[in-house]
Amino acid sequence: MKKIILASASPRRKDILEKFGFPFKIKKGNIEEKIDAEEKPEQIAMSLAFEKAIEVSKSCNEGEIVIAADTIVVKNGILGKPKNYEEAFSMLKMLQDDIHDVITGLAVIEVDTYNKFVTFEKTKVKMKQLTDDEIKRYIDTGEVWDKAGSYGIQGKGSALIEWVYGDYFNVVGLPIAKLQSMLSKYFDLELI
Numbered sequence: 001m002k003k004i005i006l007a008s009a010s011p012r013r014k015d016i017l018e019k020f021g022f023p024f025k026i027k028k029g030n031i032e033e034k035i036d037a038e039e040k041p042e043q044i045a046m047s048l049a050f051e052k053a054i055e056v057s058k059s060c061n062e063g064e065i066v067i068a069a070d071t072i073v074v075k076n077g078i079l080g081k082p083k084n085y086e087e088a089f090s091m092l093k094m095l096q097d098d099i100h101d102v103i104t105g106l107a108v109i110e111v112d113t114y115n116k117f118v119t120f121e122k123t124k125v126k127m128k129q130l131t132d133d134e135i136k137r138y139i140d141t142g143e144v145w146d147k148a149g150s151y152g153i154q155g156k157g158s159a160l161i162e163w164v165y166g167d168y169f170n171v172v173g174l175p176i177a178k179l180q181s182m183l184s185k186y187f188d189l190e191l192i
């Protein structure tokens, strides 16, 4: 019986995968998320997801399948997690009243065969117009810190979003429909 290892410390990725009742374990690797500004955003998200999966697969056992993901927000460059208040403010100021892309890189590695698959999903998100005061009040909710682009669509950040075009779960951090297809097609693993 194959076992899924989710190479992630993100509670959101865990929540999404847990819905299926398929048993899995969590193992978090420790990679430094370096971004090469020369590369395309899709490539960056895939490389980071792949590095996370490789790192964790080194300490995995036979029969295990490692899943990793990396989510970035793209608008005039790549927006990761904010390091401080000013960064969170300037990200939200840039995102408000406009459309941006959320890209999640997804990597799956089978430990036995070393078969590897890497892909990405892209979702378009329209954030509504926000005053500086609204941005500040949102930062004060405290939910911006561990989120790419400084917002969480699944939390109070839902009130900032006008529309989403594409996979909502991709914005939250795990493109589950794509993952389900990948596991079924290449690893004979059925989530549903």
Ligand SMILES: Cc1cn([C@H]2C[C@H](O)[C@@H](COP(=O)(O)OP(=O)(O)OP(=O)(O)O)O2)c(=O)[nH]c1=O
Pocket: 007, 008, 009, 010, 012, 013, 028, 033, 052, 069, 070, 071, 072, 073, 081, 102, 146, 147, 148, 149, 151, 152, 153, 154, 157, 171, 172, 173
């Ligand atoms: C845009 C957006 C991002 N996010 C989150 C998803 C990711 O967890 C996070 C981006 O950081 P990531 O580096 O992708 O992931 P992580 O550090 O949280 O977890 P790990 O590397 O251990 O798997 O931003 C939301 O939760 N909601 C949103 O609306």
